[in-house]
Amino acid sequence: MLTMDTTSFAGKKALVRVDLNVPQDANGRVTDDSRARAIVRTVNKITGDGGSAILMSHLGRPKGKVNPAMSLKPVAEHLSTLLGKPVLFATDCVGPDAKAKAAALKPGEVLVLENLRFHPEEEAGDEAFSKTLSELGDVYVNDAFGTAHRAHASTTIVANYFPTAKLFGYLMQAEIDSVGKVLGNPARPMTAIVGGSKVSSKIEVLENLLKSCDELIIGGGMANTFVKAMGGSTGSSLVEEDLLDTARTVIEKAKAKGVKLHIPTDAVVADAFAATANTDQCAADAVPDGWMALDIGPKSIATFRSAILGSKTILWNGPMGVFEMEPFQQGTIAIANAVAEATEKGAFSLVGGGDSVAAVNQFGLAEKISYVSTGGGAMLEYLEGKVLPGIAAVQG
Secondary structure (H helix, E strand, C coil): CCCCCCCCCCCCEEEEECCCCCCECCCCCECCCHHHHCCHHHHHHHHHCCCEEEEECCCCCCCCCCCHHHCCHHHHHHHHHHHCCCCEECCCCCCHHHHHHHHCCCCCCEEECCCHHHCHHHHHCCHHHHHHHHCCCCEEEECCHHHCCCCCCCCCHHHHHCCCCEEECHHHHHHHHHHHHHHHCCCCCEEEEECCCCCCCCHHHHHHHCCCCCEEEECCCHHHHHHHHCCCEECCCCCCHHHHHHHHHHHHHHHHHCCEEECCCEEEEECCCCCCCCEEEEECCEECCCCEEEEECHHHHHHHHHHHHCCCEEEEECCCCCCCCHHHCHHHHHHHHHHHHHHHCCCEEEECCHHHHHHHHHCCCHHHCCEECCCHHHHHHHHCCCCCHHHHHHHC
16 A cells, blocks of 8 residues: 555645644634644645645535635635645635646645535535546545544545555554554553543443453543442432443443453532532542532542553543533543653553543643544544544555
8 A cells, every 4th residue: 555655746746635624713813723733744745755735625514505704715824834835725626726726736836625515515425526526636645534434525435536546644644553553452551541421422432442451441421320330329420321231231341351440439529510619529439419520539540540650552532520620620630641651651642532632732741642633533433443434445
């Protein structure tokens, strides 16, 4: 299979699917350019070889209609500052303007196409639309991990028109490699930390991780369902009553596979879901009526930290509590610090999923993690063991 390092883009036009779905303020200024920065290496390799890059992306959810508020033009302008060179812009992703500007591209130049989702055919995975996109370039590069779980025209179908000239960009390859280090053949012991509010959104992740981890830490609101499944009192905490049997099954499977399961033993509780609520600490299985567990307590932090520091491979997906509220962020901060410390000692760490990524960024620890994923939903499905269409299309 082709790779970025073994491919020369000299004299070629590379059609590159990127993720420029970045947040902007009311004036169209980019407020977080991490996704844009993540593609710079791929673009620089293409143009540095003497090739040209045609970048295609979506922005927001325009639902198949042109919406000027979701134009990629301001993002293209921001990208030009990141690349240190002018970036051309086409007012559509197909049609005369896109075709003419792509055809006129000179070696070293970069063109951004207008929002793919202004056309309903993009999300529908339309063949004719995909073929039209494919005619703009000589080689197809997928560098958009965040949309790899979508079988859209630009992420999946277009690859069929480049049978021998398709490859992953540096960002996409790094995402695939990092998950491989965690789920493929991890250095032992391997510890998975799974948090977040609901078990329902993480059932398949938990079941898949039980196949590869040695220790499994469960935190966040989802831990309450496990505590109640084991006979504990959870007060007014968030509990998914219909998933108590599922939680018991996970506990039994962990036991059968010899996976050490860590469930919180104490909690920070509050009498309301608010930063201004009264707070206290208690045993996780003895939460008083009218109170709710909103973070893990100091004993749980100590136990989880010990497991993390003894690991050679660490996966973290989901916070330990309501970290957006200052009184309930200590558990998540402690876990983030432990993962960073273990990484410093030589462990490989992967942080994936929107909230845990937001946490390491908020606490300034992203640089101390081996790999921080750029894809929320895509990472979740990858951790579930699913084949992502955007990956399969290039590998096939």
